[in-house]
Amino acid sequence: xxxxxxxxxxxxxxxxxxxxxxxxxxxxxxxxxxxxxxxxxxxxxxxxxxxxxxxxxxxxxxxxxxxxxxxxxxxxxxxxxxxxxxxxxxxxxxxxxxxxxxxxxxxxxxxxxxxxxxxxxxxxxxxxxxxxxxxxxxxxxxxxxxxxxxxxxxxxxxxxxxxxxxxxxxxxxxxxxxxxxxxxxxxxxx
Amino acid sequence: xxxxxxxxxxxxxxxxxxxxxxxxxxxxxxxxxxxxxxxxxxxxxxxxxxxxxxxxxxxxxxxxxxxxxxxxxxxxxxxxxxxxxxxxxxxxxxxxxxxxxxxxxxxxxxxxxxxxxxxxxxxxxxxxxxxxxxxxxxxxxxxxxxxxxxxxxxxxxxxxxxxxxxxxxxxxxxxxxxxxxxxxxxxxxx
Numbered sequence: 001x002x003x004x005x006x007x008x009x010x011x012x013x014x015x016x017x018x019x020x021x022x023x024x025x026x027x028x029x030x031x032x033x034x035x036x037x038x039x040x041x042x043x044x045x046x047x048x049x050x051x052x053x054x055x056x057x058x059x060x061x062x063x064x065x066x067x068x069x070x071x072x073x074x075x076x077x078x079x080x081x082x083x084x085x086x087x088x089x090x091x092x093x094x095x096x097x098x099x100x101x102x103x104x105x106x107x108x109x110x111x112x113x114x115x116x117x118x119x120x121x122x123x124x125x126x127x128x129x130x131x132x133x134x135x136x137x138x139x140x141x142x143x144x145x146x147x148x149x150x151x152x153x154x155x156x157x158x159x160x161x162x163x164x165x166x167x168x169x170x171x172x173x174x175x176x177x178x179x180x181x182x183x184x185x186x187x188x189x190x
Numbered sequence: 191x192x193x194x195x196x197x198x199x200x201x202x203x204x205x206x207x208x209x210x211x212x213x214x215x216x217x218x219x220x221x222x223x224x225x226x227x228x229x230x231x232x233x234x235x236x237x238x239x240x241x242x243x244x245x246x247x248x249x250x251x252x253x254x255x256x257x258x259x260x261x262x263x264x265x266x267x268x269x270x271x272x273x274x275x276x277x278x279x280x281x282x283x284x285x286x287x288x289x290x291x292x293x294x295x296x297x298x299x300x301x302x303x304x305x306x307x308x309x310x311x312x313x314x315x316x317x318x319x320x321x322x323x324x325x326x327x328x329x330x331x332x333x334x335x336x337x338x339x340x341x342x343x344x345x346x347x348x349x350x351x352x353x354x355x356x357x358x359x360x361x362x363x364x365x366x367x368x369x370x371x372x373x374x375x376x377x378x379x380x
Contacts, residue, residue: 088293089289090318107376186297189297
């Protein structure tokens with residue numbers, strides 16, 4: 001059976017959204033490897049934003065992440081924050097995508113994240129020795145880019161205005177959920 | 191229906207092992223709250239070691255964790271490393287127990303861990319503002335106790351010789367799995 005998304009499929013938010021919603025193990029049966037090879041960094045970041053949108057639509061925190069092989073440009077892992085959906089106190093955009101990727105050699109990969117990494121995600125990124133991190137929003141939060149760079153990891157800022165607007169809207173709608181996600185319930189109870 | 195494990199049940203490794211294996215949400219229907227109130231810190235650490243033993247028996251890394259309410263002494267979360275079992279690149283003893291606990295206020299809790307926390311777990315412990323950490327093995331690994339203390343969290347060392355022996359045995363049997371668990375596959379490929 002031939003795959004539905006081929007080298008000739010035009011890149012659009014609609015097709016990136018299908019890929020965002022497909023389980024990672026299903027991509028081999030549904031998308032041509034050649035399609036991924038034509039995607040730009042901005043396209044992968046937009047896919048991470050579409051994962052953030054999925055999280056927002058589920059009532060969660062709109063933060064997404066995608067792990068990509070540096071040579072083949074295939075997606076190895078992806079996901080979004082599931083604080084609300086999984087009752088999960090630290091499944092952020094990055095931890096979610098890394099969990100999805102499983103036991104792989106992350107030193108051959110790039111992680112795209114829609115928001116500047118928190119301390120836990122920044123630490124996981126350097127402990128798993130990623131080659132590169134691309135950050136889609138340092139307008140709403142920032143701080144750990146220099147820490148990650150100090151560990152020898154390339155950090156690029158590639159802001160996505162759709163993702164920044166989505167996060168701003170969410171933060172104004174659910175400020176307490178935003179605080180819990182960053183600092184835990186203890187920060188709200190003080 | 192009355193619970194099977196009551197205030198009068200003697201504390202033994204056998205009964206702690208039943209509790210270690212029961213899903214956390216099942217404890218309310220199976221164990222009297224009064225039983226937990228008589229458990230010492232060393233008993234909770236032994237339960238974490240029994241979780242580590244469960245992980246070892248499954249072919250995984252023998253590291254366990256238990257999150258306990260500081261007042262009621264009830265178990266709020268527990269788990270063990272699942273690098274192998276869940277193909278999970280950072281589900282350590284601590285991250286596993288914290289995931290199991292879900293969205294709670296960790297500032298009212300203590301986490302018992304059978305092994306000195308790695309950078310990611312230490313960071314998660316201070317970001318979620320635990321009141322106290324009890325570490326069961328600083329003989330095989332250590333380093334982050336001072337970092338955690340510097341964030342205002344109480345750290346106690348309460349070494350469990352059974353857990354230390356188990357970890358030493360595992361490390362000599364599977365040195366590459368041990369390195370992957372700490373540093374990722376990248377460290378093995380270099």
